[in-house]
Amino acid sequence: xxxxxxxxxxxxxxxxxxxxxxxxxxxxxxxxxxxxxxxxxxxxxxxxxxxxxxxxxxxxxxxxxxxxxxxxxxxxxxxxxxxxxxxxxxxxxxxxxxxxxxxxxxxxxxxxxxxxxxxxxxxxxxxxxxxxxxxxxxxxxxxxxxxxxxxxxxxxxxxxxxxxxxxxxxxxxxxxxxxxxxxxxxxxxxxxxxxxxxxxxxxxxxxxxxxxxxxxxxxxxxxxxxxxxxxxxxxxxxxxxxxxxxxxxxxxxxxxxxxxxxxxxxxxxxxxxxxxxxxxxxxxxxxxxxxxxxxxxxxxxxxxxxxxxxxxxxxxxxxxxxxxxxxxxxxxxxxxxxxxxxxxxxxxxxxxxxxxxxxxxxxxxxxxxxxxxxxxxxxxxxxxxxxxxxxxxxxxxxxxxxxxxxxxxxxxxxxxxxxxxxxxxxxxxxxxxxxxxxxxxxxxxxxxxxxxxxxxxxxxxxxxxxxxxxxxxxxxxxxxxxxxxxxxxxxxxxxxxxxxxxxxxxxxxxxxxxxxxxxxxxxxxxxx
Amino acid sequence: xxxxxxxxxxxxxxxxxxxxxxxxxxxxxxxxxxxxxxxxxxxxxxxxxxxxxxxxxxxxxxxxxxxxxxxxxxxxxxxxxxxxxxxxxxxxxxxxxxxxxxxxxxxxxxxxxxxxxxxxxxxxxxxxxxxxxxxxxxxxxxxxxxxxxxxxxxxxxxxxxxxxxxxxxxxxxxxxxxxxxxxxxxxxxxxxxxxxxxxxxxxxxxxxxxxxxxxxxxxxxxxxxxxxxxxxxxxxxxxxxxxxxxxxxxxxxxxxxxxxxxxxxxxxxxxxxxxxxxxxxxxxxxxxxxxxxxxxxxxxxxxxxxxxxxxxxxxxxxxxxxxxxxxxxxxxxxxxxxxxxxxxxxxxxxxxxxxxxxxxxxxxxxxxxxxxxxxxxxxxxxxxxxxxxxxxxxxxxxxxxxxxxxxxxxxxxxxxxxxxxxxxxxxxxxxxxx
Ligand SMILES: Cc1cc2nc3c(=O)[nH]c(=O)nc-3n(C[C@H](O)[C@H](O)[C@H](O)COP(=O)(O)OP(=O)(O)OC[C@H]3O[C@@H](n4cnc5c(N)ncnc54)[C@H](O)[C@@H]3O)c2cc1C
Ligand code: SF4
Ligand code: SF4
Numbered sequence: 016x017x018x019x020x021x022x023x024x025x026x027x028x029x030x031x032x033x034x035x036x037x038x039x040x041x042x043x044x045x046x047x048x049x050x051x052x053x054x055x056x057x058x059x060x061x062x063x064x065x066x067x068x069x070x071x072x073x074x075x076x077x078x079x080x081x082x083x084x085x086x087x088x089x090x091x092x093x094x095x096x097x098x099x100x101x102x103x104x105x106x107x108x109x110x111x112x113x114x115x116x117x118x119x120x121x122x123x124x125x126x127x128x129x130x131x132x133x134x135x136x137x138x139x140x141x142x143x144x145x146x147x148x149x150x151x152x153x154x155x156x157x158x159x160x161x162x163x164x165x166x167x168x169x170x171x172x173x174x175x176x177x178x179x180x181x182x183x184x185x186x187x188x189x190x191x192x193x194x195x196x197x198x199x200x201x202x203x204x205x206x207x208x209x210x211x212x213x214x215x216x217x218x219x220x221x222x223x224x225x226x227x228x229x230x231x232x233x234x235x236x237x238x239x240x241x242x243x244x245x246x247x248x249x250x251x252x253x254x255x256x257x258x259x260x261x262x263x264x265x266x267x268x269x270x271x272x273x274x275x276x277x278x279x280x281x282x283x284x285x286x287x288x289x290x291x292x293x294x295x296x297x298x299x300x301x302x303x304x305x306x307x308x309x310x311x312x313x314x315x316x317x318x319x320x321x322x323x324x325x326x327x328x329x330x331x332x333x334x335x336x337x338x339x340x341x342x343x344x345x346x347x348x349x350x351x352x353x354x355x356x357x358x359x360x361x362x363x364x365x366x367x368x369x370x371x372x373x374x375x376x377x378x379x380x381x382x383x384x385x386x387x388x389x390x391x392x393x394x395x396x397x398x399x400x401x402x403x404x405x406x407x408x409x410x411x412x413x414x415x416x417x418x419x420x421x422x423x424x425x426x427x428x429x430x431x432x433x434x435x436x437x438x439x440x441x442x443x444x445x446x447x448x449x450x451x452x453x454x455x456x457x458x459x460x461x462x463x464x465x466x467x468x469x470x471x472x473x474x475x476x477x478x479x480x481x482x483x484x485x486x487x488x489x490x491x492x493x494x495x496x497x498x499x500x501x502x503x504x505x506x507x508x509x510x511x512x513x514x515x516x517x518x519x520x521x522x523x524x525x526x527x528x529x530x531x532x533x534x535x536x537x538x539x540x541x542x543x
Numbered sequence: 544x545x546x547x548x549x550x551x552x553x554x555x556x557x558x559x560x561x562x563x564x565x566x567x568x569x570x571x572x573x574x575x576x577x578x579x580x581x582x583x584x585x586x587x588x589x590x591x592x593x594x595x596x597x598x599x600x601x602x603x604x605x606x607x608x609x610x611x612x613x614x615x616x617x618x619x620x621x622x623x624x625x626x627x628x629x630x631x632x633x634x635x636x637x638x639x640x641x642x643x644x645x646x647x648x649x650x651x652x653x654x655x656x657x658x659x660x661x662x663x664x665x666x667x668x669x670x671x672x673x674x675x676x677x678x679x680x681x682x683x684x685x686x687x688x689x690x691x692x693x694x695x696x697x698x699x700x701x702x703x704x705x706x707x708x709x710x711x712x713x714x715x716x717x718x719x720x721x722x723x724x725x726x727x728x729x730x731x732x733x734x735x736x737x738x739x740x741x742x743x744x745x746x747x748x749x750x751x752x753x754x755x756x757x758x759x760x761x762x763x764x765x766x767x768x769x770x771x772x773x774x775x776x777x778x779x780x781x782x783x784x785x786x787x788x789x790x791x792x793x794x795x796x797x798x799x800x801x802x803x804x805x806x807x808x809x810x811x812x813x814x815x816x817x818x819x820x821x822x823x824x825x826x827x828x829x830x831x832x833x834x835x836x837x838x839x840x841x842x843x844x845x846x847x848x849x850x851x852x853x854x855x856x857x858x859x860x861x862x863x864x865x866x867x868x869x870x871x872x873x874x875x876x877x878x879x880x881x882x883x884x885x886x887x888x889x890x891x892x893x894x895x896x897x898x899x900x901x902x903x904x905x906x907x908x909x910x911x912x913x914x915x916x917x918x919x920x921x922x923x924x925x926x927x928x929x930x931x932x933x934x935x936x937x938x939x940x941x942x943x944x945x946x947x948x949x950x951x952x953x954x955x956x957x958x959x960x961x962x963x964x965x966x967x968x969x970x971x972x973x974x975x976x977x
Contacts, residue, residue, distance in 0.1 A: 089741065090903075091873030095707045096593040185873075187958040304604060462954055463929025465868050465877065467839045468554070469586035470599045483602055504956055506594075508870040510877055510926035513954050527565070530929055532844040533861040534937075536851065 035083040043076025053145040054130065063148035070166075074174055081178035090185035092506055094475070102429065103296050109429035117426030124417045127160035153209035168289060169205045173197055175292035182295075188501045188514070192281055196288035203227045204285045221248050224255060227283050229262045231322040232443035234411060239333040268450055274516055275457025276447035277499020284443075286420065286436060290477065291500060294425075294433025298477035298502065301432035307479055311439050311496065312377060318415060319445040320381045324388055325411045327352050331392060332405070346393065353389050356382060367453045415440060434477040438496055448495030456516040457499065458523075459492035461485060463530035466511045472503035486511050489526035546570045547853065548630065548640035550620050554839055555820025556646035557581045558846025559853075564611050566854040571612070572638065574630070576619035578670050580605060584648075585839055587673050588700045592707040597670075623795045625813050642853055645792070645803055645811075645818040646846070649785035649837050652693075656781075658754030663762030664779040667701050676704075679778050683709045686777040690714075690765045692751045693783030694721050696869050701780045702743050703872050713744040713774055715751055715767070717783075727884050727907050729896040730921055734871050736902060741872050754779050785837055787822040800824055802835045807859040809849045817853070819845035829862065831881055838867060864936045865919070866929060874903055879932035880919025882909040892918060895942065897969045899924070899962060906966065910942040917945045925962065926954035946970045 032040070049069035052059075059065040085093065101108035122129050131141025139147055143158050146166060150158035176197040183189035204225045211221050222241040230236040236259050245252035270278045280287045327349070334345045360382045424436025437444050451457060459482070466489075472482035478496045482503045485492045492512075504512040527540040547563060549556040552575035560571050586600040608615055619633040623643070630638045651666025653659045663679050665672055680686035689705045691698050694716030702712045718724060721738065723731040738745045750768035757763035764775045787802035798804045798812040802824030809817045818824075820842035825834040844862055851858045868877040883892060893912045898905035904924030910917050917940045920932060931952040935945060950963045 089873050092594075094592070094594040098596050099593040186956060187960070188956045191958055460954075462926070463933065464840055464843075464866065465929055467585040467868075468583040468602045469589065470583060470595055470602065471586070471589060474595050474599045487602060501956060508875065509868045510875050510954060513926070514957060527562075528847050529843070530933060531840055531863050531866055532847055533858065534863055536848065536858060536861075537863075 033083060036080050039076045039079035039083060041076070042079065043073050046070065046072030046074075046076060050142060050145070054142040056131070056141045059145065062145050066145050066149060069145075070170060074170065077174040078177055081174075081181050085178075085181040085184065093182050094506065097296075097299060103299075105300065105430060113427055113429040116428065117422055120417075120422040120426050123160055123164055124421060130160055130163065132160050133157075150209075153206065154212040156212065165205055168285070169200050171293045172200045172285075172288045175295065176288075179292050179295050183505065186501075186505050189505060192277075192501070193291065195282045196284070196291060199227055199283045200285050200288050219248055220244055221252060221255065225285070226255075226258070228285070229267065229279075229443060230259060231263075231319070231326065231446065232284070232286070232441060234322050234326065234416060234442070235408065237326055237330050238408065239329070242333075263446075267447065268454070271447050271450040271457075272454050273456060275455050275497070275499050275514075276444070276451045277457065277497075277514070279447060280437065280444060280498035281500045286424070286441065287434075287498060289425065290428075290433040290437060294428050294477075297428045297433045298500075299432070299474050300430065301434060301438070301477050301479035303473055303476070303479050303481050305481075311479070314439045315441065315445045315448075316377055316381055318419075318440055319442040320384055321411060321415070322442040323352075323385055325407050327389065328392065329405070329408050349389050349393050353386060356385060363453060415442075432477055432479070434479075434498070437498065438478050444496070444498075451497070452493060452495040454519075456519060456522075458515065458517070459485075459497065459504065460513045460515055460517075461489050461491055462509075462511045462513070464489060464532070465509045467509055469508060471506040471508060472512060475502050475506045477502070482512070489524075489529040491522060491524055493523050544568070544570050545641045546572065546639070547642045547644065548638060549573045549644040549646055550630070551575060551646035551648055551820065551822075552577070552581045552615070553584065553646060553648050553820060553842065554581075555648075555842035555846045556644060558843045559644055559646065559819060559850050560613050560846075561611070562847055562850030563853055564613060566850065566856075569853075570614070572614040572616055572640075574616045574618060574620060574638070576617065576633075579615065579617060580608070582670065584668070587667065587670070588704050590673060591676060591704045620791055623792060623797065623816075625796045625816065628815075641815065643816045644849060644853075645789075645797075645816065645822060646820045646842075647788045647791075647822045649821040650788040651697075651781055652784045652786055653781055654783065656692075656751055656753060658756060658762070659781065661754055661756055661762045661779075662760050663777055664754050664781060666781045667697055668785065676778070680705060680708070680710055683711070686710050688713065688774070688776040689778040689780060690751075690774055690776045691780040691782060692765075693781065694718060695782060695784060696722075697785075698780065698782035699738070699869075699871055701782055702738070703741075705778075705780075706741060706743060710778075711742075711744070713746060713776070714738065715746050715749045715765075717748070717750055719748040721745070721747070723884050724886055725884055726921065727882060727894055727896065729894075729898060730905060730907055730923060731884070733898060733902060733905055733923065734874065737872055737874055785821070787824065787835065789822050807861075808852055808857060809845055809860050810852075817849050819849050825860075829860070832862070832865065840866065864933050866933075871923075874924050875926065876921065876923050877927055877929075878919065878921045879927065879929065880909070880917070880936045882907055882919040882921045895946070895970055895973060897962075897966045899965075904962065908942060908945065915941040915943065917942050920945075927952045928954045 046069045049065060098104045102112060103109065128134065131139055131143040133139040138144070139157055143160060143163055146158035146163045149166065150156055150162045176193050179193050180190050204227065208223050208225050211224065215221060222244045235241065242256065245256040281291055331345055331348055334343060334348055335341060336344055338344050338347070360378065363378070419440040420436045424440060427435060466486040468483055468487045470483050472486060476482050477500060478498055480492065480494050480497060482492055499514055501514050504514055528537045530537070547569050549560055549572070552573045556573055560573055563569060563571055580601050581603065582597065582600040583602060586595060589595045590597055590600065616638070618636065620630050621633045622631045624631065628640050630640065649668065651668050658664065665675050667676065680689060688711045690713045691701050692715050694714065698714065702714050705712045720728065720731040721734045726734070735745060735747070752766040752768040754762055755764045755766065755773070762777060762779050764773045765779055766773050789799055789803055792799055792803065796813060797816060802822050803811055803818035804826055805811055805818050805823050806826055809819055809823060811818055821837040823845065828834040841862065845860055848858050848860045864880055866879045870876065883889065891912050892909050895908045895910070896905065906923070906925065907921040908917065909919045917935060920927070946967055949966060950961065953961065
């Protein structure tokens with residue numbers, strides 16, 4: 016993540032930079048340079064001060080740069096030259112940034128020692144040691160690679176969020192949701208868990224918990240050590256555990272029903288937060304082809320099936336067999352999972368057959384894979400998997416949690432666009448998307464016949480939705496993958512698109528002949 | 544099998560083809576000499592400005608055409624022989640048809656200005672025009688100033704395009720206020736100020752006299768009619784409107800005037816030959832519409848209608864309430880119903896005008912002086928719902944009703960500041976206390 020700020024600085028061709036922008040870039044680079052020095056083990060005397068100045072310089076540079084880039088221009092869409100700049104059109108700078116980011120992720124996940132992580136009680140060195148003072152200030156503990164990452168991640172969301180707010184100075188929706196992700200990242204993902212860690216003592220220990228990080232995105236939430244921790248931490252812990260369950264089974268469906276999945280994906284979520292801020296310069300790089308759409312649906316739903324099975328297996332593995340000890344036994348648990356899924360599946364088939372249409376097949380396959388595995392689990396216990404549930408978890412963690420969401424998802428921003436993870440990999444997005452498609456008041460309304468098929472909306476849709484394909488037919492956009500970022504609506508030069516929550520009736524409305532033509536003809540052909 | 548040939552792969556021709564395919568199995572061929580695949584002409588500006596690449600302006604993926612069995616043929620039609628039902632191409636190939644749809648669009652007007660064919664003087668209509676512009680005005684070193692002649696919708700787009708590359712623009716507008724043949728004064732004047740705020744050198748009531756040659760067949764400067772002033776420039780954009788692109792039909796039996804003359808079924812004087820889109824001219828104008836309507840939406844609607852007729856369900860072209868939209872630099876404009884400028888206003892038409900203090904938002908509502916009937920609205924910087932105004936026009940609401948219920952028609956993104964109360968107050972001050 017430390018390379019994130021490069022992007023900002025190289026966003027414009029250097030020859031187009033104003034003097035102020037050059038100076039601002041210099042200041043930002045100076046801050047980064049301090050971090051690089053730390054990485055190479057330069058021993059700074061007063062780490063607290065040095066860290067503060069490094070982060071301060073980066074922030075100052077970025078903010079100055081953004082002020083100069085946007086405040087001097089009129090309010091409006093600022094996409095001039097997006098496809099000419101190397102960084103944002105998969106040019107050399109784009110590739111270099113992508114590779115640098117990816118390498119950073121690989122080191123972060125697999126070789127934290129290189130960053131200076133002290134293992135087995137050894138003291139931190141290098142970059143990580145530089146962050147010790149801040150970590151001690153917040154949680155009382157020395158920094159870890161995750162703390163460094165979390166700090167830089169938060170910094171990136173804050174400074175690029177600021178830049179985004181300036182870029183969309185004319186658009187209140189964009190500003191508010193950006194302020195919201197900045198807040199949730201800073202408070203919920205960064206500060207609160209650190210403060211919670213402060214409460215821990217020998218007798219009381221809460222697991223690290225970013226409250227807004229909901230299962231299945233937070234795929235490890237119901238692991239034994241966490242559940243044990245929750246339970247042993249008494250009422251507070253139990254409260255948190257229940258909150259975790261309520262989040263996914265109660266809060267999420269209600270909010271998604273009322274507002275669409277955007278309440279989470281582009282207002283709260285940290286992955287979405289980074290994508291919307293630091294990743295904003297790459298949103299147009301998403302693949303819009305129908306082929307990509309097919310791949311997306313298979314991949315993201317497979318991940319969902321995987322995470323459901325994995326979580327079930329993990330919980331199953333630590334539950335007991337004896338109902339006299341604790342009511343929730345292995346079997347009761349399996350039955351409830353199977354029961355819950357059957358109710359959902361049957362309910363959807365019954366009420367929503369029409370909307371589901373082609374997706375019904377996909378849903379059915381997923382459902383049966385899970386049920387059959389559950390039956391097998393019941394029959395053969397954990398022997399079913401040639402490996403332990405924990406192995407299943409760690410391979411999920413490795414494949415999906417690290418490789419997919421980090422290395423590919425963020426590292427490849429400049430190549431595949433900013434929402435690759437959200438679109439192809441995130442199981443949370445799959446669940447929310449399912450709800451959004453079937454049970455939500457949210458839709459993007461198309462404004463009668465005003466579309467001129469220009470393609471701005473499709474180009475700038477980070478989720479690769481071919482928005483124009485709907486708009487030019489006068490059809491509302493009701494797609495499970497839409498994260499409600501609102502950018503399609505913002506860039507539309509003819510005011511055709513509006514994100515809104517309204518009644519469920521007539522939400523999906525394919526038109527043959529558009530508003531503006533002969534009224535009789537419209538009636539005749541559209542009613543078919 | 545009946546062979547339908549469509550000349551022109553623009554919005555009108557392509558819409559016709561899609562709808563014919565929806566309802567029939569007829570053989571369909573679309574002919575064009577411009578590009579292999581349909582693209583959105585309205586998006587040309589965004590390619591030059593770097594918002595999109597050319598492929599993004601193509602509304603359908605390339606496999607769409609084959610999948611829908613729509614044959615595409617690249618070539619320029621030279622003549623149409625109506626007796627043998629044959630098209631002859633520039634390279635002397637030929638193609639026979641059973642039914643022909645002419646959808647050849649427009650071409651930029653050139654009014655015989657001296658020097659109008661010099662290198663560097665160009666219109667902005669086709670993909671080729673865009674390529675030429677890219678060549679002549681890649682940046683502000685090769686093109687140190689551009690002069691745009693003609694203050695319409697394409698002119699303002701061209702100004703925005705050049706501006707985005709830092710090329711200084713002088714914008715010559717014949718009228719004494721921008722587009723005031725169409726826009727009422729209040730609207731037009733706000734746009735004048737907006738244009739100037741983008742550092743575009745807007746010259747109102749100014750005509751082009753001639754374009755000067757640099758001695759090598761390239762543009763050197765323009766001379767202003769009124770003052771004789773010479774403005775050095777490298778590119779001259781000729782955007783003084785468009786005319787139907789139908790020269791190739793002049794030798795045929797198809798009756799033409801400015802455009803291809805059609806009846807209300809969009810059929811020409813020759814049975815089985817139709818004309819739609821920019822190139823079609825109604826024998827008698829429909830309602831208050833012009834007989835040639837060179838806009839995207841009407842092209843699409845004509846395509847929707849002609850497909851019905853060809854598929855055995857004859858329909859008259861009977862468009863609903865007028866609507867249109869555009870964007871002037873940062874200000875979006877939409878219109879529903881009829882709002883005429885002072886120059887063209889019928890005697891019974893009166894206006895209510897509201898403008899926001901920030902000078903980027905305003906509306907003008909047209910109504911009937913006698914019976915207060917709502918006739919139409921121009922809205923700048925505030926998005927409005929097509930469906931709602933369409934309904935109000937059909938229901939013949941009066942202006943009081945429209946102003947009172949304006950919030951129902953708002954289409955701005957969520958959380959945007961709303962102005963209905965302010966508008967209502969202004970309205971009451973202007974009319975009800977008067
Ligand atoms: C820069 C620009 C911006 C615009 N913006 C808007 C807007 O915002 N809103 C709006 O409503 N309208 C807009 N318009 C107008 C709108 O694009 C046209 O009304 C519309 O494209 C006309 O469609 P059409 O199908 O009639 O013809 P066209 O799109 O012109 O298609 C005709 C095709 O036929 C081909 N052709 C012509 N003659 C022959 C021949 N002899 N042989 C073979 N092929 C031939 C042409 O090369 C062309 O490809 C804009 C136009 C331009 C140029
Ligand atoms: S940006 Fe607007 S006008 Fe352009 S294709 Fe999308 S909806 Fe249509
Ligand atoms: S469809 Fe629009 S709101 Fe939804 S993700 Fe795409 S750009 Fe964002």
